[in-house]
């Protein structure tokens with residue numbers, strides 16, 4: 388059976404997510420190496436823009452308008468569309484390591500009986516079999532698994548490939564929703580818009596993280612200010628989240644969001660293994676900590692030893708001055 392890799396695209400703020408674009412590039416490469424096909428799926432109330440964005444990376448994209456009703460969750464509908472494409476020949480499903488992506492992978496695993504490899508950091512072919520490198524133990528180790536079956540579901544983390552446009556964009560095929568979902572779609576009872584969440588943590592180019600060292604909810608005023616001055620988004624360590632200083636949605640790490648920004652700035656974060664699992668792929672890491680032995684120093688490009696309540700306001704003043712100038 389020829390290989391056909393299906394990428395389930397995710398949409399945020401009307402656009403294809405950076406992670407989905409990376410996975411699309413990975414799938415296009417794998418398909419071309421195997422002499423097979425790579426296709427994408429976009430399911431959204433307004434799929435045109437994200438489907439076109441996905442077609443920049445994949446030769447063929449199936450675009451489905453609407454799908455879930457406004458009060459239903461997305462994942463069962465995405466799984467239903469994916470099942471239909473599996474029925475048409477898709478042999479592998481690739482989806483992001485996100486809350487929705489994990490849900491879709493689980494639903495498809497149950498519906499199709501295919502195995503799931505989670506948290507891929509890369510994939511390649513060896514002797515005609517798919518080999519997946521996956522981050523485990525909070526990113527401390529990498530496992531290499533060979534898929535010994537003709538089919539698989541792979542959840543892919545950020546950075547497995549750099550999103551690259553094809554020489555010519557692929558085609559977009561518009562379809563009506565598949566209809567029946569593999570499980571009844573859960574109904575959303577209430578939606579709460581989180582303040583300051585205009586750009587998602589995973590998509591942000593700059594992430595400023597506050598840890599236990601910020602001392603309380605008011606300490607996040609400084610973190611928010613620096614995030615705003617740098618055009619970034621506020622994140623937090625689990626210690627700050629557990630203390631109730633900031634919502635869980637802001638948590639970076641093994642049990643929070645995985646971020647991979649151009650710049651990570653950590654204030655009063657020690658850099659525990661579980662926190663690193665969510666940020667060590669950042670391109671540039673700056674940390675401010677008064678403890679010269681804080682573990683985050685090991686992975687920082689710039690480690691500032693000092694009190695964050697001195698360094699932070701000085702940095703904010705400098706950024707404001709540069710803006711004004």
Ligand SMILES: Cc1cc2nc3c(=O)[nH]c(=O)nc-3n(C[C@H](O)[C@H](O)[C@H](O)COP(=O)(O)OP(=O)(O)OC[C@H]3O[C@@H](n4cnc5c(N)ncnc54)[C@H](O)[C@@H]3O)c2cc1C
Nearest residue numbers: 598599600624625626640641642643655657661662677695
């Ligand atoms: C199963 C599991 C999953 C976990 N998942 C996550 C996760 O997803 N994300 C996560 O973050 N953690 C996670 N953790 C928790 C993790 O192990 C750490 O406990 C947590 O990351 C510590 O947060 P912190 O660095 O803010 O706090 P601390 O470790 O207490 O560090 C605070 C730092 O602030 C510095 N500091 C204090 N005051 C100042 C000041 N005024 N100026 C400058 N520096 C100052 C201190 O020197 C210290 O280094 C998990 C743990 C487990 C067991």
